[in-house]
Amino acid sequence: MSVEPGPGGTPHPDDVPRLLEAMRAVGSGLQLRSTLERICETAADLADARYAAVGLVAEYEEGAAEPGPDERLREDPGGRPVRWIGRLPPGHEGPGPVPASGFLRAPIRVQGEWLGTFCLAEKRDGGPFGDHDLDMVRVLAREAGVALGHARLYEAAKRRERWIDGSVAVTTALLSGGDADEALQVVAEQARRLSDSAAGLVLLPAAQGGLEIVAVASERPSGALGLVVPPENAMAGHILAGEAVFVEDAASDPRMLSDLARGYGPTLLLPLQSGGRVLGSLVMARAGDARPFTDVERTLATQFASQAALALMMAEAQRDRERLAVFEDRDRIARDLHDLVIQRLFATGMLLESAQRRSVLPEVRQGVGKAVDELDVTIQEIRTAIFALQQGPAEFPAGLRTRVLREINMAAVPLGFKPSHRFVGPVDTVVGELTAKNLIAALREALSNAFRHAEASRIDVTVDVTARLADERPGVRLTVADDGVGIPEGGRRSGLRNLKRRAESLGGDSWYGPGSGQEGGGTSVVWEAPY
Known part of the structure; x- marks a missing residue:
C-alpha cells in the first residue's frame, strides 16, 4: 500500500501526543544516518510495525525520479543502489519486488524532490495497516522530509x-x-x-611532451612516480586542452594507461588551470567497486583543482622572484670580487714583487716569490668563481656533473662558503635522466637542510657511480656530510622523509648518520638509487 504525505486524514486524538513527540525526535538532529534511524524507529512505533526501513537514493544521485506504484522495493528507477537503513523482513534485504500485502510504503519529499521511501511491514497484531497508521505516517513523512532536507544541508x-x-x-x-x-x-x-579516493596524483607537463606524474598519494604501493603519459594519449590531449574528463571505470576505459588504471573505478581527471594557462592535471581515482562521483563532488573537486592551480601559479611566481633575488645577489658578489678583492690582491702582489727585488737575502726573496705565486693562483680561482656566478642556469649543459656543480654554487650564496665536491666514476654517462633529476632534487634538499639546521662550517658532497645497492645492483650514491650540530635526539631534520620516499620510488634508499666533524660530529645524509 502506497500513500502520499499530502493533506488528508487527521490522526486520532489519542495519537496526537505520540505524534508530536515523534516529530520532535525526527527533527532533533542533523547527522544524516542518525536522523534516518530515528525515522525508522518512530515510524515503526507509531504504526506498531515489526519492520521499518528507509531507502535513500538522493545522496548518491541528484534529481532522482520517484518510483511508480508497481516498483515497490526495486533498487531504484535507474538501477542505482539504494542505501537501506533500518530493518526489512527476512529475505527482502536486497533489491527485487516483494508482495504488497502487509506493507505500508510512503514517499519522502523535500521541495517536491523525491529523496527516499518509508517501508513498514507486518503489524505486530497480525492485522492490516489502518487509516490511523496511514494518517500518522503521512504526517511523519512530511516532517521527515524537512528533517532530511536539513540533514542534507548540514552534510x-x-x-x-x-x-x-x-x-x-x-x-x-x-x-x-x-x-x-x-x-x-x-x-x-x-x-x-577529500574525494574519498584510493589514489590522488599530480601531473605536470613533461620536457619531452605529455604529462609526467610528479606526486602520488595511494592506499597501495605505487610505481607511478616519474612515469610520463605520452602526448598522443587521448587523456593527455584533453587535459592539456583544459578539459575535465570523468571516467566511470578506469580499468576498462581504453583511453587510460592500463598499468596505471588497473584496479581503479570512477576517476576524475581535472586540469590544473589558471588564467587560461594549463599547469598540469589532478587525478582522483576511486577503487573499482566504489560508488561513482556525484555532481556535487565533481563540482567541489573542480573548484579544488582551480584553487590548487592558482596556488601553484603563485608559488611559481614566488620562486621566480626568489631566483631573481639570488641572481641579483650573485651579480653583486661577482662585481665586488672583481672590482674590490681582485684589485686589492693584485696591488698586494705588486708590493710583494717590489719588496722581493729590494731584498738582499736569498731565503727572503724565495719566500716572497712563493707568496706572489700563491696570490696569482688565488686571483685565478676568484676569476673562475666570478665566471660561475655570472652564468645563468640555461648556460650550463645538461650533464649530471654540471648540474651538481650548479646546485653547489647556488648553495654557496646563503651558506657563506662553497661546499667541497668529489665525483667517483663516469657520472655523466651511466646515470639515467629520471635518477639524475631525483638526485639533483635530493642534493638541493640536503643542502637546504644543512643551511637551515646544521650551523656547519664545512660541507662535503660526493657523487659515486661505482656504488652497489643493498641488493647488489649498480647504482649512484649521493653523500652530503657536514660538521654541524647534528640531529637532536628524537628529532628528524625536515625533508629526510621526502628524501627516503623519493629514493624508494626508484628502488633505492636514503638514510643519515654521523657527519664529517671531529669525533663523528655533524650529519651525513646518504641517498642512493639504481641508474
Missing part, C-alpha cells in the same frame, strides 16, 4: 568546509617556500582524502 556544509580546509592546506604548502615536490605531495594527499 553539504560540512563537506564544503572539508574541501575549503583542504584548499587552505594546499595553498599554505605551495606558498611556504619549502620543497616544491613535498608541496605537490600535499596536493595529491589532500585530493585523495
Whole structure:
C-alpha cells in the first residue's frame, strides 16, 4: 500500500501526543544516518510495525525520479543502489519486488524532490495497516522530509568546509617556500582524502611532451612516480586542452594507461588551470567497486583543482622572484670580487714583487716569490668563481656533473662558503635522466637542510657511480656530510622523509648518520638509487 504525505486524514486524538513527540525526535538532529534511524524507529512505533526501513537514493544521485506504484522495493528507477537503513523482513534485504500485502510504503519529499521511501511491514497484531497508521505516517513523512532536507544541508556544509580546509592546506604548502615536490605531495594527499579516493596524483607537463606524474598519494604501493603519459594519449590531449574528463571505470576505459588504471573505478581527471594557462592535471581515482562521483563532488573537486592551480601559479611566481633575488645577489658578489678583492690582491702582489727585488737575502726573496705565486693562483680561482656566478642556469649543459656543480654554487650564496665536491666514476654517462633529476632534487634538499639546521662550517658532497645497492645492483650514491650540530635526539631534520620516499620510488634508499666533524660530529645524509 502506497500513500502520499499530502493533506488528508487527521490522526486520532489519542495519537496526537505520540505524534508530536515523534516529530520532535525526527527533527532533533542533523547527522544524516542518525536522523534516518530515528525515522525508522518512530515510524515503526507509531504504526506498531515489526519492520521499518528507509531507502535513500538522493545522496548518491541528484534529481532522482520517484518510483511508480508497481516498483515497490526495486533498487531504484535507474538501477542505482539504494542505501537501506533500518530493518526489512527476512529475505527482502536486497533489491527485487516483494508482495504488497502487509506493507505500508510512503514517499519522502523535500521541495517536491523525491529523496527516499518509508517501508513498514507486518503489524505486530497480525492485522492490516489502518487509516490511523496511514494518517500518522503521512504526517511523519512530511516532517521527515524537512528533517532530511536539513540533514542534507548540514552534510553539504560540512563537506564544503572539508574541501575549503583542504584548499587552505594546499595553498599554505605551495606558498611556504619549502620543497616544491613535498608541496605537490600535499596536493595529491589532500585530493585523495577529500574525494574519498584510493589514489590522488599530480601531473605536470613533461620536457619531452605529455604529462609526467610528479606526486602520488595511494592506499597501495605505487610505481607511478616519474612515469610520463605520452602526448598522443587521448587523456593527455584533453587535459592539456583544459578539459575535465570523468571516467566511470578506469580499468576498462581504453583511453587510460592500463598499468596505471588497473584496479581503479570512477576517476576524475581535472586540469590544473589558471588564467587560461594549463599547469598540469589532478587525478582522483576511486577503487573499482566504489560508488561513482556525484555532481556535487565533481563540482567541489573542480573548484579544488582551480584553487590548487592558482596556488601553484603563485608559488611559481614566488620562486621566480626568489631566483631573481639570488641572481641579483650573485651579480653583486661577482662585481665586488672583481672590482674590490681582485684589485686589492693584485696591488698586494705588486708590493710583494717590489719588496722581493729590494731584498738582499736569498731565503727572503724565495719566500716572497712563493707568496706572489700563491696570490696569482688565488686571483685565478676568484676569476673562475666570478665566471660561475655570472652564468645563468640555461648556460650550463645538461650533464649530471654540471648540474651538481650548479646546485653547489647556488648553495654557496646563503651558506657563506662553497661546499667541497668529489665525483667517483663516469657520472655523466651511466646515470639515467629520471635518477639524475631525483638526485639533483635530493642534493638541493640536503643542502637546504644543512643551511637551515646544521650551523656547519664545512660541507662535503660526493657523487659515486661505482656504488652497489643493498641488493647488489649498480647504482649512484649521493653523500652530503657536514660538521654541524647534528640531529637532536628524537628529532628528524625536515625533508629526510621526502628524501627516503623519493629514493624508494626508484628502488633505492636514503638514510643519515654521523657527519664529517671531529669525533663523528655533524650529519651525513646518504641517498642512493639504481641508474
